Amino acid sequence: MSEVAIIGIGLHPFGRTPDKSGQQQGAEAVRRALADAGVSWKEVQFAYGGSQDAGNADALVNELGLTGLQFTNVWNGCATGGSALHAGCAAIASGEYELGVVVGFDKHPRGAFNPRPADWGLEDWYGELGLMLTTQFFAMKIQRYMHEHGITEEALVRVAEKAFRNGALNPYAWRRTPLSREEIAQSPLVSDPLRKYMFCNPAEGGAALVLASAARARRHTTKPLWVRAAVVRTRRYGSFEVFSPSLAATVTDAPTVDAARTAFERAGIGPEEVDVIQLQDTDSGAEIIHMAECGFCAHGEQEKLLAEGATEIGGRMPVNTDGGCLANGEPVGASGLRQVHEICLQLRGQAGARQVPGGPRVGFTHVYGAPGLSGVTLISR
């Protein structure tokens, strides 16, 4: 694959912005990414982007300018950002284009998502009986995982505690107040064993990147970051997935495992070489499971790693340095590119109070979500 560089990054703060539409937040993220790259919208040759609940990304041209560029709407569940990035990289690697934008944004109604069964290939009874909630899936996945691998509630609390501590260091985060161990451990149960402060909430925000070919990147910056791999994988038969009325007799690896393994192979990089990590933390349990599914530790080892502080900003494998989904909320369309934005800040040494020490060189991002798909990227200096 030809080299693809990230030369600009932009974020619209996550959380709640009542006076702006989702599209306005997406457009703002694009403007910031263009300014960061020193590129004008007129120069952009193509764009990929999407949202779940905030309309078509293509409509951003109404704010940014109708320049006639190729703009492709991407909707791919929780991997919308990852899929847009994958498509953008392919467009440059193919040689067709040399400069493009990928963007994700969203604005969800308050409260848990309420998907329609038919949209997911399911019958109405499944939703009517109250079985079609993503929160139930994440709860049952970590419940089983704790049983099999000896993870305790203490570990769930530690993940949430870290998220809010890191969020407090991030001026763009939604939740910026640290919470004590007791506040988390005594918050109401939402779906056992997960409590209120162990779940992220649907939210709002936007994130965008400017991508360039190697030759083009050199015209704009002396310090591009390189996309070493961008991989999206869907569930294989037998993986334990959200919205599953039944699970197969033989349970197999999740799409996260396939996406991460493929990304490491393509990049020729091993998990031990990664300096800063972003993992999907829809809930505390998901971060714990994804540490192992992505290849950063053995199943069950997380208990000890969390107790040692290994995943803290100053630890040996920092995870979700910007507070992750727990502190930023989850605008589905924007979440994956928010992770990439954070990794780019860390690799540039621009992460301020939450900067990982020692000059990190390699970063990793991971999303997972409905209906059972995962997007992974590896980025290096």
Added chain:
Amino acid sequence: MRPIREGLFTWPAERPELLGSRCTDCGEVTFPAQADCRRCGGRDCRVEPIGHRGTLWSWTVQRFLPKPPYASGETEETFRPYGVGYVELPSGVKVEARLTENRPERLVIGMPMRLVVAPFRTDPESGEVILGFYFAPEEDEEEAA
């Protein structure tokens, strides 16, 4: 009384069983019954009873009133948290279902469970009782006996 959906379980029946499908090519069992096999892509799946007893494979408790499409007729005031679990049947397939038990101290992975068909809601227009399927701890039956 009528089932929430025809074909999910045998009904009427003294001892209802879940209805799934078995692929005639690879033998894989799934629930609910479907025409095509998700494992091998085979097009010949046969509907068959897949059991009424199993063991609890994982569980949670739904503690807030879900938004629609949840349609139990409950309100914020009348909502009762309910257990949800995957129950592993003899073929190894794990079926997701509501549990009759919602107390976490009574739910343990590996415990024996049995199928119960019971009223889920009353149709507000026709007044008809709609039946759902649930799993109950096996010991509840022993206690009752």
